[in-house]
Amino acid sequence: MSDPSNVMILKEIAELLNEETELESMLQDALEKFLNGTDFYAGWIFFIEENGKHSLVAHNHLPKAFLENNCHFMKVGGCWCVNRFKTGSLKKASNIIECKRIVDALNQKHEGTGGLTHHATVPLQSGNEHFGLLNVATPGQREFEEQELALLESVAFQIGSAIKRIQLTKKEQEIALMQEKNRLARDLHDAVNQLLFSITLTARGGAEMSDTKEVKETFNGLQSLAQEALTEMRALIWQLRPRGLEGGITATVKGYGDLLGLDVSIEIKGVVSLPSKVEETIFRICQEALTNCKRHAQTQKVFIYIESYSNKIDLLIRDFGCGFHAQHIRSLPSVGINSMQERATLLGGSFKVDSTPGKGTTIYVTLPY
Structure with missing residues (x-):
């Protein structure tokens, strides 16, 4: 991999990341473009939560053995890179001497592992926030050179920044949606809710003031309908803005x-x-x-x-x-x-x-x- 090609793949990935607005599709597309533009062959991305639980959110060119049973070897159990990430000791792109997931697949499969035996890993982060891991592997390759690890680290930095951007955008959208729900709830409470309450009181007063049976029944029916509508309206307001x-x-x-x-x-x-x-x-x-x-x-x-x-x-x-x-x-x-x-x-x-x-x-x- 020459330096000009590295610059080009970083530029293409940056353009892709700037255009994407959905997290999972962004990760999948970025991983695919990175693998297609470099000598790395296979790759997968883990998201790791604060409680240590990891999830496979993107993968490309995984051999058959790793795809079986809904990516069983990728999703269950622990491994060196995930454990190091949890302890905070994985700071940069590193070669993994022996991957437990690959070893488990090799021990249980005589074929379908595609020649993968080792992989490199790099944390995905933005500032002090850590999101997960980007792992890459190439059949028959046990160790990656410093230049390859540096490129992997640069791509991980780009992806980490894009994850943070999308998360902030989603949060802003959620805040805007909540504000709109609150506004609509206030409008319903101040206008329609009060109007229905007034109709209820008016109908009750009309029933009490009337001496005619038919008119009383009409007002009572109107009061009952208004009260039912009022209950429905208050329930709707709760759906928009639950109190408590x-x-x-x-x-x-x-x-x-x-x-x-x-x-x-x-x-x-x-x-x-x-x-x-x-x-x-x-x-x-x-x-x-x-x-x-x-x-x-x-x-x-x-x-x-x-x-x-x-x-x-x-x-x-x-x-x-x-x-x-x-x-x-x-x-x-x-x-x-x-x-x-x-x-x-x-x-x-x-x-x-x-x-x-x-x-x-x-x-x-x-x-x-």
């Missing part, structure tokens, strides 16, 4: 249940200290389940059980209402059920509904974190 989430899941869910006139009991097992995305997902699923209960279950009693483990959280939501035929969900899809399932799937979790007519409905959710 900073006080914990229990207070927020019970508060929403009180708003709907439901008797919600919650039991929590384990220490629940969750990432904000997981916490909000739990609340949104509970919120949708309680809304469905209010509309369809014909009961006021709901039981919620949350159990926290070291790497996942289980959520159970059970009402004691009329129930339904659960097998009809696919043929008659519910927007609420689909919404809950999508939220669970988005975080890599599972979702299940169990219901029987006359015996209520139970929702089971598992979310990794």
Whole structure:
């Protein structure tokens, strides 16, 4: 690899990184361009979380043995580079003398490893923030030269800066979205909510002032409709801006249940200290389940059980209402059920509904974190 070609590949990767706005596609495209423009053959990128859990977010030209069983050798167990990253002792691009993942694949496969025996690794970082690892390998090559490691380090610096840029952009978008939700919630509360409340009071006054039975019934019906619309409007405002989430899941869910006139009991097992995305997902699923209960279950009693483990959280939501035929969900899809399932799937979790007519409905959710 000559210096002019190194400059060219760095320029091409920089242009690609500046154009990308989605993290996973950016990593995959950058890795592919880097491998195609250099003598490195295969590559893979790990993201490593604060708790030490690593995930394979991009790979290119991996041999058959490493692709089998959904990239099993890449995703499970520990290895030298990941362990060094966790301890903070991996500072620059380095040759790996012996990779446990490659050794495991070689020990269990007589073919399909593509001649890979060793690899180089470099941390992906931006300033003091560390995101993961970029690993590269070439069949039959046990060690990479200083010039190759320097190029690898330069590319890792570019990718780390791009990761930080995308994360900041996503955060700005989330803040802007939250601000817009807050604005809409305020507008609904100050305008429509107050208007419905006024209609409720006016209808009540009209019923009390009238001596005619038919007119009283009309005003009472109008008051009932206005009160129902008011409850729906307050629930909508909660969906836009849940109050009390900073006080914990229990207070927020019970508060929403009180708003709907439901008797919600919650039991929590384990220490629940969750990432904000997981916490909000739990609340949104509970919120949708309680809304469905209010509309369809014909009961006021709901039981919620949350159990926290070291790497996942289980959520159970059970009402004691009329129930339904659960097998009809696919043929008659519910927007609420689909919404809950999508939220669970988005975080890599599972979702299940169990219901029987006359015996209520139970929702089971598992979310990794």
